[in-house]
């Protein structure tokens with residue numbers, strides 16, 4: 001059997017978490033990523049009958065039974081993933097209507113999956129029901145988006161419109177906009193349910209005074225969504241206190257959306 005460290009999905013996740021750390025999005029043990037892996041892509045690397053531990057999840061996710069996820073570990077530092085993948089990551093199979101995670105590989109020091117597993121699995125279930133190609137949920141703490149949640153109102157339309165206006169590509173990259181949750185206690189089923197509900201209408205969900213969740217069909221798409229929103233937030237913070245002499249108008253935003261064949265969230269533009 002080939003080494004799982006050579007599996008393309010593993011290589012890509014390790015590169016991505018390293019890159020997220022290098023962007024400053026994942027200080028200390030901040031952030032978590034889960035990647036849904038198809039059984040066929042695991043077969044060359046893992047005996048899926050060899051369950052190492054059964055770990056209770058503490059919540060229901062009835063539509064995910066039999067699905068496999070590569071998930072960052074609780075308390076682990078993204079900085080260290082590349083040096084010790086088996087200590088910082090795990091591969092689980094969801095069973096028991098979501099109530100049990102069967103550990104197939106990883107969490108080598110006896111650890112477990114991220115404390116944010118409820119938000120991850122509940123979001124996966126919602127996004128999968130919308131797009132069968134969905135595979136990734138990513139959470140991190142990018143400084144500019146986080147800072148923006150202190151000084152900008154958290155109304156989703158207003159927050160989205162500000163981001164869209166900061167770079168022309170924003171409306172093309174996330175035409176559905178961003179959804180926003182007020183501050184809530186992290187690591188709970190409640191914030192998991194609230195995040196998943198917000199994932200019904202957008203792939204980006206900002207957590208007030210905490211960070212952001214992204215979802216996508218692969219690691220590049222999801223990283224790129226967060227990267228683009230974070231860039232827009234950075235520009236906002238650079239200009240918010242200065243006199244604004246010109247901006248991108250709603251008619252121009254619509255023009256960009258039309259040219260790139262995307263449909264902006266209904267009601268978010270005044271055109």
Ligand code: 2HA
Pocket residue numbers: 029030031032075114115116139140186187
């Ligand atoms: O795991 O980011 O939200 C660390 C976090 C919790």
Ligand code: ZN
Pocket residue numbers: 030031139140141186210211
């Ligand atoms: Zn967090």
